Amino acid sequence: MVNDSNGNLPPPQELESFLPQDDKNEKVLRTYNLRKEKDAESGDYDPFSERNLENPTSNMDTLTHLLKASLGTGILAMPKAFKCVGIVSGVFFTILVAVVCTHCAYVLIKCAHVLYKKTRKPAMSFPEVAEAALDNGPIGLRKWSNTFRVFIIISLFMTYFGTCSVYTVIIAKNIMQVVLHYMEDQKNVLGIRIFIIILLIPLIFMVWIKNLKYLAPVSMIANLFMGLGLGITFYFLVGTDGLDFNKVVPIKPPNEWPEFFSLTIFAMEAIGVVMPLENSMKTPRSMLGFCGVLNKGMSGVTLVYILLGFLGYLRYGDAVEDSITLNLEPQLGDPKVYEVLAQIVKVAIAIAVYCTFGLQFFVCIEIMWNSIKDKFTKRPDLADYVMRTIMVTACVLLAVAVPTIGPFMGVIGAFCFSILGLIAPAFIEIITYWNIGFGPYKYLIWKNVLVLIFGLFALVFGTKDAIISIIKVYSA
Template sequence: MPQRSNEDSTTPLHSPQHGTKKATIISEYHASDSKNKGARTELADLVMVKYKCQSNGVPITVTAGSTLPLVSGTSKDAELGGYDPFEHRRVSHPTSDMETLIHLLKGSLGTGILAMPLAFKKAGLSFGLVATCIIGVICTYCIHILVKCAHILCRRMKIPTLGFADVAEVAFLAGPPSFQRFSNTARGVVNTFLVIDLIGCCCVYIVFVSRNMKDVVDQYLSSPLDLQWYMLGLLPFLICMNLIRNLKYLAPFSMIANLLVGASITICFWYIFQDLPSMDTRENFSTFEELPLFFGTAIFALEGIGVVMPLENNMKKPNHFTGCPSVLTFGMGMVVSLYCAVGFFGFLKYGDDTEGSITLNLCKSDLLAQSVKLMIA
């Protein structure tokens, strides 16, 4: 590391010389960055100006940046010391651990759980059980890595919160110089895949809710309505729900939804455990050709990474989200266990007759089965 001159070492932290040097660095960064074709973000400005001020000898206290260099390695003690992003978060209505757990369960328990028996049909009884547990562990571990990386970058850059795309952008900006030019690309890629994922999930939910409502209402109508009318009828309710942007106010709705899903799964288990056949009647492994269908269904059912960072950023005690025990491990443990149980016993019950949704295997004229469809919807 180059040594500073005596003149630099004796210059006060807030002297005009340092202020001039900082202003020069910032202007040079903006001038050089204007030549790039990619769009510059405010977060990139913040990170790059801090890094350039550090490397040019401007005191960290002047830049209000991190006391840790972005490129060179740092010890674990230095990484954890100093700035605490949790103390600087200003959330108007923070959520408790229980409310965060409720939102996590709601974000993970969806229509995918009803398709798990079909997924086990594509994989086999034993293989499906083991593979679902492994996928659940991998998903939980990846979420843990994402949140931990966000915490480290928040401490380095003295930023209270980071979103999913922000983590990707700052990670590239804090990396080697050759990777910093791709920070905007990383942010765009993450946002693109998040949009695709969430739009796909929303489409599945709208179709699923509309179809279940149609199956029940058609039993009492002389001339059944088209599916599109049910989708149109759902639109006002969906718009009103999406106008609620505060997770604190959404917690009661998530709790009600979790109770309805729990009641529906309980009723499904009541049907499943009636005259349950022996495990010997089901194959333990299907064919390799059908395994992609299993993995696609299982990952769709268990994946809920899009809700992770908003939940963690709005917690009253964010350090309780990860670790062991934690909100994440407890919530994902419940989710994976429930998915394994529904898939295992659902396929054991219906075998080759297993439908795309377990509700389709229930008697349509039975009022209890109809209540399951309405509660799930």
């Protein structure tokens, strides 16, 4: 029924027409799967030559986006993180977290490249990679593939939608502090909610940028302003008085370590934007490799995280605040100069976070649009813009309703980022290489067991710390 006159199998595209609607013809289904795997192994299908993009991003564009996604406002908490483990342990533990997070992102992309050939698809999102891994894995797990995909989708959407709502609050707070610094008589009139509402129109315009290629200059602007804010911060940290090692402890007791990992993992993690960036690249293979875009970007991010954490803790010791900007005090010259510089830091961080909003919200837009685009085939562009406007409005209204949303998102972030950024990639790699092999001494299994343990550690203690933060905020 399936073979041609010469006894050869037709290509998978033709075999799909013979796929059974029930379990009556399992032989055809097995033949189909075997042919797909044979084609994948033979290398006949090149997914990257089949990928047609109107505006592909260059390696430099992708690197810029990656830096902005990983170098967020969480970096300002690195001195506090160092306080939890000690100045020597902080350096080594930051490198450990960076290696694990980068490795998990690397694993996700590597598995995607394997699954592109197995499924004969030129590109896939994170949820699609998760689904394809189970679809092509052990028979007993294939029935759970759609459930796994839906779980990844919901987790990604909740995490990044909430994160963007928190970003809105951060932008508004920084702007409000600068405005009220020069308009003290308006303190009883201008509240945080007014500043959040004012941000609605600018954020809508930001999210209307539909292509990652056009978001690259915006990410570059964000990097420049974040660099300006960090540069001024470093200026105050180094000062002219010298740094006193007597203020710090080399290694803290292990019972204080969990907070370090929860702060660092969730500040550095950017698993949600990895696949959108790879899918938009002109040369996707350049994402991987020892000197690939991913390793270059995360190496730079790690260096900045270590520098700020080290110098911040060394300057202020155990007196360091949750955000290092709260510790800034006049160290040099005229206090008026300090006052101006302090306000510049707040404005620079506000602009940097605003310019990051579009990239972070891109994850939510992609998820929502993929779920509704089949219903709007007549005027898809109009539907796309309307959807983006409604979603941004909902995000801003959430921030208006709950300006103290940060601690709540800490729970979702701790839960979702541990699963999405650490546990899920390790699980996907095991399933993807189930039929390919786990290498000498099955090292892939042992390596991923360690990653899973690390992820569970971050999940449990990160969630605990976030819940404690909620109790502190609302008990006050």
